[in-house]
Amino acid sequence: MISVPVELLAICGSTRAGGNTDQILQYTREISSERGAHLSIVNLRDYHFSVSGTCVDCNDRETPCELKDDMPYITDMMRKADGIIYAVPVQGFGMGHLMQIFIERSGVCYLRFERPLTNKVGGVIVTGRRYNHNHVYSQIVNNLLLNRMIIVGSGFPALLQGGKPSEVLGDIEGLDSVRRMVNRMIDMVKTIKHYSLLTNQSYLTFNEGNERMIGEDLLQPLKKH
Numbered sequence: 001m002i003s004v005p006v007e008l009l010a011i012c013g014s015t016r017a018g019g020n021t022d023q024i025l026q027y028t029r030e031i032s033s034e035r036g037a038h039l040s041i042v043n044l045r046d047y048h049f050s051v052s053g054t055c056v057d058c059n060d061r062e063t064p065c066e067l068k069d070d071m072p073y074i075t076d077m078m079r080k081a082d083g084i085i086y087a088v089p090v091q092g093f094g095m096g097h098l099m100q101i102f103i104e105r106s107g108v109c110y111l112r113f114e115r116p117l118t119n120k121v122g123g124v125i126v127t128g129r130r131y132n133h134n135h136v137y138s139q140i141v142n143n144l145l146l147n148r149m150i151i152v153g154s155g156f157p158a159l160l161q162g163g164k165p166s167e168v169l170g171d172i173e174g175l176d177s178v179r180r181m182v183n184r185m186i187d188m189v190k191t192i193k194h195y196s197l198l199t200n201q202s203y204l205t206f207n208e209g210n211e212r213m214i215g216e217d218l219l220q221p222l223k224k225h
């Protein structure tokens with residue numbers, strides 16, 4: 001068996017240091033480490049990034065955003081990772097605002113040009129007291145798919161119940177779903193890396209480029225008529 005390094009990155013959208021989402025990510029780090037994988041954690045609350053939309057041309061401009069903040073640092077870390085886990089609490093029946101702002105801004109201002117997350121393995125963890133986890137989960141899954149990431153089926157989604165800090169650690173079924181997800185992510189990263197090493201080829205090479213430009217290409221034949 002060839003040994004390959006596995007670099008995972010978790011993006012944490014919780015505002016509460018030491019809260020449930022942080023605790024789940026510590027658990028995730030332990031599972032990763034048992035498998036010889038390394039997990040880095042980016043706590044969005046520790047970084048400065050702006051709300052997008054102040055210039056109102058995000059969706060039309062052809063060059064990355066000119067606002068100066070920590071977004072390039074975070075997206076660079078994402079580029080270097082083999083797998084990325086998005087972890088966020090439910091707030092107000094929706095996605096915690098830090099993650100919402102992060103997804104909007106990283107997506108529209110950085111990731112949509114070259115889709116640098118293509119073929120990275122993605123995972124989602126949602127914490128919350130009781131209500132609407134699935135809604136948040138689906139939103140992030142759509143985002144991972146938009147970024148052409150690979151989502152590995154691993155059983156029930158990693159939705160964890162807990163309100164006060166540490167309550168999630170009592171959600172045995174939730175913990176089990178996290179464990180299964182992380183293990184399957186690591187397996188998939190290893191499979192992909194082994195394939196590249198053994199064949200000296202890349203994988204899933206079909207690449208359509210930016211969706212918006214392809215949209216234009218598709219319109220060309222229609223425009224002739």
Ligand SMILES: Cc1cc2nc3c(=O)[nH]c(=O)nc-3n(C[C@H](O)[C@H](O)[C@H](O)COP(=O)(O)O)c2cc1C
Pocket residue numbers: 014015016018019020021022089090091092093094127128129130131132133162163164165
């Ligand atoms: C402002 C706010 C809104 C919340 N809204 C919801 C909600 O709609 N559904 C839910 O299940 N939990 C909700 N919660 C509970 C949190 O999701 C829960 O406490 C979670 O464990 C917080 O994660 P954290 O400890 O990492 O911050 C809310 C908490 C706060 C502070």
